[in-house]
Structure formats: structure tokens, C-alpha cells
Amino acid sequence: MKKLLVGLLVGLLAASPLAVASAAPQAPAKKTAVVIGIGEYDGATKSLPGSAGDAAIIREALLRNGWQDANIKMLVNEAATAANIRDAVRWLVDQSADDGFSVFAYSGHVKQQEGDQDGDGEGNDEFLWPRDNSFISDGELATSLRALRGDAWISVAGCESAGFDDGVSSPRRLFTGASQEIEKGYERPDWRQSVYNGLMVDEGFLQGKGDVDGNGAVSIQEAFNHAARIAPEMTANERLGPQHPYIAGGDGPEWFLSPPTPPGGATGDDDGLLDGVLDGLLGGVL
Ligand SMILES: [Ca+2]
Ligand SMILES: [Ca+2]
Numbered sequence: 001m002k003k004l005l006v007g008l009l010v011g012l013l014a015a016s017p018l019a020v021a022s023a024a025p026q027a028p029a030k031k032t033a034v035v036i037g038i039g040e041y042d043g044a045t046k047s048l049p050g051s052a053g054d055a056a057i058i059r060e061a062l063l064r065n066g067w068q069d070a071n072i073k074m075l076v077n078e079a080a081t082a083a084n085i086r087d088a089v090r091w092l093v094d095q096s097a098d099d100g101f102s103v104f105a106y107s108g109h110v111k112q113q114e115g116d117q118d119g120d121g122e123g124n125d126e127f128l129w130p131r132d133n134s135f136i137s138d139g140e141l142a143t144s145l146r147a148l149r150g151d152a153w154i155s156v157a158g159c160e161s162a163g164f165d166d167g168v169s170s171p172r173r174l175f176t177g178a179s180q181e182i183e184k185g186y187e188r189p190d191w192r193q194s195v196y197n198g199l200m201v202d203e204g205f206l207q208g209k210g211d212v213d214g215n216g217a218v219s220i221q222e223a224f225n226h227a228a229r230i231a232p233e234m235t236a237n238e239r240l241g242p243q244h245p246y247i248a249g250g251d252g253p254e255w256f257l258s259p260p261t262p263p264g265g266a267t268g269d270d271d272g273l274l275d276g277v278l279d280g281l282l283g284g285v286l
């Protein structure tokens with residue numbers, strides 16, 4: 001049975017490009033990302049030792065989980081102007097698809113101001129702090145991110161991170177952040193990373209320390225829980241108080257950057273074989 005299937009598929013695929021398209025029941029989901037890390041600013045704005053490092057480890061985690069380099073837009077330091085950030089968010093929304101997975105990750109300063117500057121009814125507004133010191137409000141960012149189609153993971157590493165979840169989190173949009181809206185977020189200069197991303201992405205994902213259930217795959221929630229457990233005690237003695245990472249949205253118990261192989265393996269049944277063969281062949285052809 002298995003040999004017959006393979007032979008049939010190879011015949012179909014060789015026939016014509018049209019046959020390839022119609023023979024594929026599901027193309028691999030499109031995965032796109034915007035990763036922003038701002039440690040060096042124009043003017044007198046204080047440098048941050050961890051933001052560029054945050055961007056690098058997030059990129060590494062995405063690459064290890066099937067994101068293509070060409071589909072990860074990196075805006076680090078010099079490149080992270082307000083105009084470029086707005087362009088990148090627009091690009092992310094344009095690229096998003098109902099069956100796709102988008103990631104928006106920010107690491108940098110956050111500005112908080114009273115007085116409902118962006119007119120969304122909040123007493124306090126938070127702003128992304130681009131390297132050219134031209135701020136982007138939480139209201140503007142939330143409006144853009146709410147237009148994302150498909151699944152999305154939004155991650156903010158900064159002070160008052162949770163303040164950016166203004167209707168962003170939803171069943172298909174998982175929002176995580178370094179701190180509650182009334183808290184600061186901290187850096188680990190010795191790691192060249194923030195506390196939050198150092199724990200969540202470097203330790204949680206890349207070093208595998210988040211894999212609490214031991215199934216060999218680290219879910220976003222597992223990596224987050226690793227950070228949420230350790231960050232408050234790591235920052236307990238900070239003058240402005242500890243940080244407690246924030247999470248909201250995302251239907252179901254666990255989200256994976258790339259889903260783990262189901263028990264029994266991908267070749268455990270004929271359906272699995274079919275998908276595996278098609279993915280493999282199409283990967284080579286396209
Ligand atoms: Ca606002
Ligand atoms: Ca807000």
C-alpha cells in the first residue's frame with residue numbers, strides 16, 4: 001500500500017505543474033515575522049545592552065522552527081526607525097494568511113504617558129520607542145496587529161509591556177510581554193539579553209529548559225512559564241520593583257512554533273505518509 005501511494009504521487013507530480021498544485025492537499029503554512037531590537041538610539045536616549053541580543057535569539061528560535069530567513073524582517077538598531085517599523089508591520093499584515101503564522105517581536109524602550117495621547121480612551125498610553133525617538137502609540141500598533149490574519153504570536157520586551165495588549169490578544173493571537181502595565185522590564189547586561197527573552201527564548205526555547213512535560217518540544221506557553229517563574233525572583237531587588245511577565249490569548253493549552261511529531265511518528269499511518277511525501281517532494285521542486 002505504501003509503495004503504491006509513493007509511485008502514484010511521483011507520477012502525478014511529474015505530469016505537470018498543474019498536477020503538483022492539485023495534488024497537494026495542504027501547502028506548509030506560511031510563516032512570517034518582524035523582529036525588532038533597539039539598543040542604540042539617536043540623541044541622548046540611553047542605550048540598552050540586551051535588545052540586539054534579544055532580536056538575534058528570537059531569529060534563531062524562528063529559524064530552528066521552520067521560518068525562512070527571507071520571511072523574517074529584522075529591524076535592529078540603526079534600521080529600526082519609526083517609518084521602517086510601520087512599513088514592517090504593514091508588510092506583516094499584508095503577508096498574513098488564514099492558515100499562516102505571524103510573529104511580531106519588539107525589544108526596546110517603552111514610553112508611558114498620561115493623557116490619552118492616541119485618543120483610544122486609556123488614561124495611560126504606552127509607546128514603542130524607535131531609534132529616531134519618534135513614538136508609535138499602543139493604539140496605533142494594536143489597530144495594525146488586530147488586522148493580522150491567521151495565528152500570531154506578539155511579544156513585547158520592555159517596560160509596561162502588557163499595556164500594548166489593547167484588544168490584541170484573542171483566540172488566534174497570543175500576546176506575551178516582559179512586564180505588567182505598571183511594571184518595569186529589566187535587562188541582563190551579562191547575557192546581552194533582557195531578563196524576559198533571556199529566560200523565555202534563550203533558556204526556554206534554545207536551551208530546551210522550558211520543556212517541562214519532557215516531550216522534546218517547547219511550546220510558547222512552556223517557554224513563557226519558565227520566564228514567568230524565574231523573572232520575579234531575579235528582579236526582586238530592583239529599586240523600581242520586580243517584573244512579572246504577562247500572557248493573554250491563544251486558544252488551547254499549547255502553541256508551538258513548529259508542532260511536535262504526533263505520538264507514533266509521521267509515518268504511523270498512510271495519511272501521515274501521504275503528507276510527508278508531498279511535503280518532501282514539493283520542498284525540493286519549488
Ligand atoms: Ca492607548
Ligand atoms: Ca495601552
Ligand SMILES: [Ca+2]
Pocket residue numbers: 210211212213214215216217218219222
Ligand atoms: Ca514540551
